[in-house]
Amino acid sequence: MDYNFKEIEAKWQEYWAKNHTFKAEVDSSRPKYYVLDMFPYPSGAGLHVGHPLGYIASDIYSRYKRLKGFNVLHPMGYDAFGLPAEQYAIQTGHHPAETTETNINRYRAQMDRIGFSYDWSREIRTCDPAYYKWTQWAFLKMYGCWYDPDLDKARPIEELVRRFETAGYDGITPEQWKAASPKERDAILMNYRIAYQGVTSVNWCPKLGTVLANDEVKEGLSVRGGHPVEQKKMTQWQLRVSAYAQRLLDDMESLEWTDSLKEMQRNWIGRSQGAEMVFKTYCEDKEYDVTIFTTRADTVFGVTFLVLAPESEWVEKLTSASQKQAVEEYLAATKKKTERERISQTHTVTGVFSGSYAVNPLTGDKVPVWISEYVLSGYGTGAIMAVPAHDSRDWAFAKTFDLPIIPLIEGCDVSNQSFDAKEGIMCNSGFLNGKTVKEAIPAAIDYVESKGIGHRKINYRLRDAIFSRQRYWGEPFPMYFKDGIATPLPEDCLPLTLPQISKYKPTETGEPPLGRAKDWTYEGCPLEKSTMPGFAGSSAYYLRYMDPHNDSALVSREADEYWRNVDLYIGGAEHATGHLIYSRFWNKFLYDLGYVCEKEPFRKLVNQGMIQGRSNFVYRIQGTNTFVSCGLKDQYATTEIHVNVNIVHNDRLDLEAFKAWLPEYKDAEFILENGEYICGWAIEKMSKSMYNVVNPDFICDTYGADTLRLYEMFLGPIEQSKPWDTKGIDGVNRFLRKVWRMFWDRDNYLVEDRKATPAELKSLHKLIGKAATDIEAFSFNTTVSAFMIAANELGELNCHCREILEPLVIVLSPFAPHIAEELWASLGHKESITYASFPEYIEAYTVENNVTYPVSFNGKTRFTVDLAKSLTPAEVEAAVKSLDQTAKYLDGKNIVKVIVVPGKIVNIVLK
RNA sequence: GCCUUGGUGGUGAAAUGGUAGACACGAGGGACUUAAAAUCCCUUGGCCCGAAACGGCCGUGCGGGUUCGAUUCCCGCCCGAGGCACCA
Numbered sequence A: 001m002d003y004n005f006k007e008i009e010a011k012w013q014e015y016w017a018k019n020h021t022f023k024a025e026v027d028s029s030r031p032k033y034y035v036l037d038m039f040p041y042p043s044g045a046g047l048h049v050g051h052p053l054g055y056i057a058s059d060i061y062s063r064y065k066r067l068k069g070f071n072v073l074h075p076m077g078y079d080a081f082g083l084p085a086e087q088y089a090i091q092t093g094h095h096p097a098e099t100t101e102t103n104i105n106r107y108r109a110q111m112d113r114i115g116f117s118y119d120w121s122r123e124i125r126t127c128d129p130a131y132y133k134w135t136q137w138a139f140l141k142m143y144g145c146w147y148d149p150d151l152d153k154a155r156p157i158e159e160l161v162r163r164f165e166t167a168g169y170d171g172i173t174p175e176q177w178k179a180a181s182p183k184e185r186d187a188i189l190m191n192y193r194i195a196y197q198g199v200t201s202v203n204w205c206p207k208l209g210t211v212l213a214n215d216e217v218k219e220g221l222s223v224r225g226g227h228p229v230e231q232k233k234m235t236q237w238q239l240r241v242s243a244y245a246q247r248l249l250d251d252m253e254s255l256e257w258t259d260s261l262k263e264m265q266r267n268w269i270g271r272s273q274g275a276e277m278v279f280k281t282y283c284e285d286k287e288y289d290v291t292i293f294t295t296r297a298d299t300v301f302g303v304t305f306l307v308l309a310p311e312s313e314w315v316e317k318l319t320s321a322s323q324k325q326a327v328e329e330y331l332a333a334t335k336k337k338t339e340r341e342r343i344s345q346t347h348t349v350t351g352v353f354s355g356s357y358a359v360n361p362l363t364g365d366k367v368p369v370w371i372s373e374y375v376l377s378g379y380g381t382g383a384i385m386a387v388p389a390h391d392s393r394d395w396a397f398a399k400t401f402d403l404p405i406i407p408l409i410e411g412c413d414v415s416n417q418s419f420d421a422k423e424g425i426m427c428n429s430g431f432l433n434g435k436t437v438k439e440a441i442p443a444a445i446d447y448v449e450s451k452g453i454g455h456r457k458i459n460y461r462l463r464d465a466i467f468s469r470q471r472y473w474g475e476p477f478p479m480y481f482k483d484g485i486a487t488p489l490p491e492d493c494l495p496l497t498l499p500q501i502s503k504y505k506p507t508e509t510g511e512p513p514l515g516r517a518k519d520w521t522y523e524g525c526p527l528e529k530s531t532m533p534g535f536a537g538s539s540a541y542y543l544r545y546m547d548p549h550n551d552s553a554l555v556s557r558e559a560d561e562y563w564r565n566v567d568l569y570i571g572g573a574e575h576a577t578g579h580l581i582y583s584r585f586w587n588k589f590l591y592d593l594g595y596v597c598e599k600e601p602f603r604k605l606v607n608q609g610m611i612q613g614r615s616n617f618v619y620r621i622q623g624t625n626t627f628v629s630c631g632l633k634d635q636y637a638t639t640e641i642h643v644n645v646n647i648v649h650n651d652r653l654d655l656e657a658f659k660a661w662l663p664e665y666k667d668a669e670f671i672l673e674n675g676e677y678i679c680g681w682a683i684e685k686m687s688k689s690m691y692n693v694v695n696p697d698f699i700c701d702t703y704g705a706d707t708l709r710l711y712e713m714f715l716g717p718i719e720q721s722k723p724w725d726t727k728g729i730d731g732v733n734r735f736l737r738k739v740w741r742m743f744w745d746r747d748n749y750l751v752e753d754r755k756a757t758p759a760e761l762k763s764l765h766k767l768i769g770k771a772a773t774d775i776e777a778f779s780f781n782t783t784v785s786a787f788m789i790a791a792n793e794l795g796e797l798n799c800h801c802r803e804i805l806e807p808l809v810i811v812l813s814p815f816a817p818h819i820a821e822e823l824w825a826s827l828g829h830k831e832s833i834t835y836a837s838f839p840e841y842i843e844a845y846t847v848e849n850n851v852t853y854p855v856s857f858n859g860k861t862r863f864t865v866d867l868a869k870s871l872t873p874a875e876v877e878a879a880v881k882s883l884d885q886t887a888k889y890l891d892g893k894n895i896v897k898v899i900v901v902p903g904k905i906v907n908i909v910l911k
Numbered sequence B: 001g002c003c004u005u006g007g008u009g010g011u012g013a014a015a016u017g018g019u020a021g022a023c024a025c026g027a028g029g030g031a032c033u034u035a036a037a038a039u040c041c042c043u044u045g046g047c048c049c050g051a052a053a054c055g056g057c058c059g060u061g062c063g064g065g066u067u068c069g070a071u072u073c074c075c076g077c078c079c080g081a082g083g084c085a086c087c088a
Helices: A005-019 A052-067 A083-092 A096-114 A129-143 A157-165 A174-179 A182-190 A241-254 A259-269 A297-302 A314-318 A321-336 A339-344 A392-401 A437-450 A534-538 A557-563 A579-592 A630-635 A655-661 A696-702 A705-714 A729-743 A758-776 A780-796 A802-812 A817-826 A843-847 A873-881
Strands: A032-037 A071-073 A145-148 A153-156 A195-205 A210-212 A230-239 A272-283 A286-294 A305-308 A352-359 A366-371 A383-386 A454-459 A479-482 A485-488 A566-571 A602-607 A611-621 A626-628 A638-643 A669-671 A680-684 A852-857 A861-866 A896-901 A904-910
Touching: A005 A096, A005 A705, A005 A817, A032 A052, A032 A557, A052 A071, A052 A096, A052 A566, A052 A705, A052 A758, A083 A096, A096 A696, A096 A705, A129 A145, A129 A195, A129 A534, A129 A579, A145 A157, A153 A157, A153 A579, A157 A174, A157 A182, A182 A195, A182 A485, A241 A259, A241 A579, A259 A579, A272 A297, A272 A314, A272 A437, A286 A297, A286 A305, A286 A314, A286 A383, A297 A437, A305 A314, A305 A392, A314 A352, A321 A352, A321 A366, A383 A392, A437 A454, A534 A579, A579 A602, A611 A630, A626 A630, A696 A705, A705 A729, A705 A780, A705 A817, A729 A780, A729 A802, A729 A817, A758 A780, A758 A802, A758 A843, A780 A802, A802 A817
Parallel strands: A032 A071, A032 A566, A305 A366, A566 A602, A626 A669, A861 A896
Antiparallel strands: A145 A153, A195 A210, A195 A230, A272 A286, A272 A352, A272 A454, A305 A383, A352 A366, A479 A485, A611 A626, A611 A638, A611 A680, A852 A861, A896 A904
C-alpha cells in the first residue's frame, strides 16, 4: 500500500473535527498548559507559507504537551477590525464585515488543511459584538478609575472624589472642589482617569484621515500604507499607560522572553533618572519659574542658555515684544513641517531667541532663553538647561548661534565637539570641583534639594496611548456627551454596536464616518463618533479564549484561576512596542481591580522569524516592450519589474506564460542569453505586490500537510528569518515515505510482534531522548534531523517491530499528525494518538556499547575512560600514561573523562 | 550615533570548552530496470604526498589573548540583519 497523503490527511482532519478531539475543558485533575499564537488579521491575500511557521511550531508544542499529560488550551481567532477592509469599503462600497467574513473563511480553510490542533469551539473575532462588548466594558472600567500613586495601582475614581471632598488632594482643596461646577469637576477628574480625554499633539495622517499611535508610525510614515504623518493638536481619548511604566519595567524580570525583546521594551519605556530644577526667568519686567529636567545636575555651572520646545506653554509668556515677530515666524515654519521632514533634518540646527533671560540658580549668571525644535514638548517639562560643553546637541546649537561654551571637566577639549561621557574630574564648578562625575551628580542634586530649587525625578519616554481613531471599522466608544460632558453608557447597554452607514468616508465637514450614522445618539445626546484603535481588541483576547461564551463576564473566576495566563506565546517581534506593551498594561489594570489573578499575560514568548520571499525581476528597455535577460541588462537603460515567481523556474522565465500573465505583455519581445531569459532576483518581504507569494495550499497539494509541517521546521531555527525555498523539501517527503515503508510494502502489512533487538532499542531511545530535550528547547530543526537518523538506522536494521514502531509513531505525531494517526490506527488502536503518552527515555539502551572504565593514574587521579569500540583496558591505560604532559594540570579531586578513538587519545574532559 | 543580534562547505544548517561540518538539499559515480519513476549504495570543506593507508598540513569574518585544548570564553576591528533615534 502506498503513502496516499491526500486521502489520509482529509480523513483525519474530518475525524478530528467530528470527534472534537482537541476540545479543552477546565479539569482540575490535570495540569494546564496554555499555548497561544498571535491571531492573524485576515487580509485579502490569504495565508502564505510564512504565516504557518509559528502556527506549526505552537501546534507541535501543544501536541507534545498533550502527550506529556497536560490539559492544553490551544485556541485561534481573528483580529478582524482594521484598515484594509475599511479602505476596500471606501473604494467599493462593500461593507467591511462582508470582506472580513470572506477572508476569515479563506483563512480557516487554509489552516484546516495544515492539520492544526486548535479548539475551534473557542474561536473569537474582535469585530463580533459579543466579543467587543468586553473591550468596551474594559474601557468603561478604565474611564471609571484613576491611578493611586500611594497604593501604586488603579482604584475607582470615587476614591479620588472623596479625597477632594475631605482632605483635598494634589493642590485642590475641598473648598475649591465644592465651588467647582460639574463641568469643572469633570475637567479635573479627566487629569486622573486611566482612560481620559485630552488635547495633545498627535500623529495625524491626512491620507488615512486618522490619528495614529507612536508604534503605528515609523520614520514619519504610517506603518500601514506608508503615508506621511504630521503633528496636530487634537482632543483624543487616551489611556494612561505611562502610569504603569515602572511596573511594566519591573515585572519583565520574571518573564521568559528573549533579551533583545526585553531590551526593546526597556528602550521604549525609557526610564531615566535625574532631577527637576527651577530657573527664575525674566521677560521684560515679569518674573516666571521655569522648571527643567536634567540627568546631569552636575553640569549646572556650565549652563549658558535655556531652550524651550516650540509647543511649550512657556513660549508665549517668555517672548518679548521685540522678539515677537521673529518667534512667530519660527513657530509657523516649524508647524508646517511634517514629522518626516523634522526627522530627516535632525542635524540642521534651527532656533530663535525669545528675548527673555533666566538666572542660573547656582552661579547667579544671567543666561538667554531660546526656542528650538530640538527640544521635545512631550518629554520632561518641555524645557531644558543647555550645557554645550557636555551635550552634543547643545554644543551644535551654541556653535550655530555663537553662544558661550564652558568646559567643566579637567583636561577635556570642547573646541571641536562636546564631551558627553560621564567620566572625569569636575572643574569650574564651585563646590563640585575635584569630584568625579559619578560623585558630583548626587552631590549637586542634594545641594539643590536642600536649597528648595529642585528635586529628584524619574522620567519615562513611554507616552500615554492615543485611543481614538477617526474610522468606521472599529469598536464604538460607549460614551455620550450630555451638556458637553463625556458620560459613560450604563453597563447594561453594552455592547454598543456599530451602526450602518451609507458611505465609509469621513463626512464633508471632516467628522469621522460615524458622523453619517442616523440617530447616533443615546437619550437624545450625541454618542462619541470616533472608534477604538486596532490594539483595543487584541489587548485582552487571551483572557476571552479561557471563557469565550460567557455573557456575564470577560472571563469567569473559575476559568481564570484554572488557565491563569499564557504559558507559551508565539508571534513576531514586530509587536514588541505595540501589542505586547498594551496587553501587559491592560492585564495589569484588570489585575489591579481583581478581575484576573496573574500580573503578566505571557510567561514565555518565542518570536518566530519571518519567511521572506524570493522575488524575480525582468528588465524592460525603457520606452519599449522589449525585455532583456539579466546578464545583458547593463548594456541598455532598463526598468526593473517584479515578475510572478510562479512562472519562473530556477530563474529561467517561461516566456509563453509571461506573455499570458498580464495583457500588457501580450506582445512582449525578448533579448535572450544562450537561448534563455534569465531573471534577476532578490530576497524581500513576501507580499502580493512583489508577486513572490508562495501559497501553502500548493505545497499541501503536491507534498501533503505533513511534509509542509516538517519542512518548515527543518528549514532552520524557528527564531531566524529566512527566504522560502522549496529545494530540500524532497528530503523530508522521502523521510515520511521511509517511515511508511516500515509498516507497509506494496501489498503487505509488515509489522511483526516480536522482541526488539538491542540495536533497535538503541536507535529508538536515542530518538526519544533527543526529541524530548529538543522539543522543550524549541529546537525543532534538530528534532527533525533526529527522526531522519532514526529512520535511516532502523531502515538499515530492516526493523518492522511493533515494540519499536509504536513509540516511534507517538514521538512523530506532533510533527506529522496525519500519517501518525493512520499508522497508529493500523497498529490496532481505536482512539486518536492524541490520547497516547509520550514514551519514556531509557538511557541504558543508548550507552550499552560504551563501557565506562575507571583507571588510576599516579596513584591519585581517577580517570573515567569512555571506551570506544575495540580498545582493551590495557591499551587505554597505556594511552593515558602517555599523557604526562597534560596530566600534571589535573589534581586528585577532578574526575577526568578521556575520549578515546581507536588507536589514539584525542582529548581530555575535566568534569 | 546607541542597543540587540548574527558571520561555519556549492546551499539550508549541526556542534555552547573536548574527533568541526551531524542531518538534509544539490552535484558526481554506481546498482536494480527494456526504459522511466521509485528505491538502494559510494564520493562530496580545501590543499599536499602516495600504490595504498586507520598519511600530513590548513580551515568556523579579521587580529590578538586565556586554556593541555576555542566555532564556543575575553579584548580590539570588519561586515550583515533588526530595533531606537534630537528623550536632555
